[in-house]
Amino acid sequence: EVQLVESGGGLIQPGGSLRLSCAVSGFTVSYKYMSWVRQAPGKGLEWVSVIHSGAGTSYADSVKGRFTISRDNSKNTVYLQMNSLRAEDTAVYYCARVVATPEGGAFDIWGQGTRVTVSS
C-alpha cells in the first residue's frame, strides 16, 4: 500500500528549529519528486518545497534560506529541516508525492499532516 506518514511536529519557540519526517511506503522515494505543502490555521494551501529524483531542491520564497528538504534513500524518508522559525510558519505540514503527467504533474498521494506551532 502506498502511504506517506509525517512526524516531528510540535510546539516550538520563535527562532527555534524542528525537523519533520515523511516516511514512505509502497514506492521508492529516490525515484520520485517529493514535496512539502503547508496550511496555516483557517487558511489555504501553500507549496513549501520540492526535492527532485536527482536530489535537486527548490523552495518557496517565504522559506528560502531557512528550510532545507532532504531525503534518506536507505530509510525511504523525506525530511524538512526548519530553522529560524517564525509565528507565521505555524501550520499543518503535509508531505506529498509529485507524479509526472503529460502536461505537467500533480500531487497524487498525501500524508495525513503534522502540526507545527511556533509560539512563546
Place this chain on the structure above:
Amino acid sequence: AIQLTQSPSSLSASVGDRVSITCRASQGISSALAWYQQKPGKAPKLLIYDASSLESGVPSRFSGSGSGTEFTLTITSLQPEDFATYYCQQFNNYPLYTFGQGTKLEIK
C-alpha cells in the same frame, strides 16, 4: 510568479445541483492545472490533473475544462460528500507549484 485566482471564494448549493468553480492564472499555463478537494481536518485529494483528466477512482460527476489562463471545475448532481473546499494548482511554472486560494462549497 504565476498567481491563481479562484472564484467564487465560497458558494452555497443544494444536493443535486450543478456547480462550477473558476480558476484564472495570471499568465498562460497551457493545461498544467490540477484540482483538489479538501475536507475539514483531512489532507487534500487529487480530483483532476492536466486540466481535464479525471484521477482514477474519482466519480465522473467531477469534470475539468480549460487551458491557457481560464479553467473550470464542474460538479454535476452534487452529493452530500462533495461539500468541501476545492483548490486549483498550477504545474507550468516549475518548480513553483502555486495553489489558488480555495473555494468553499457549502450546503444551502
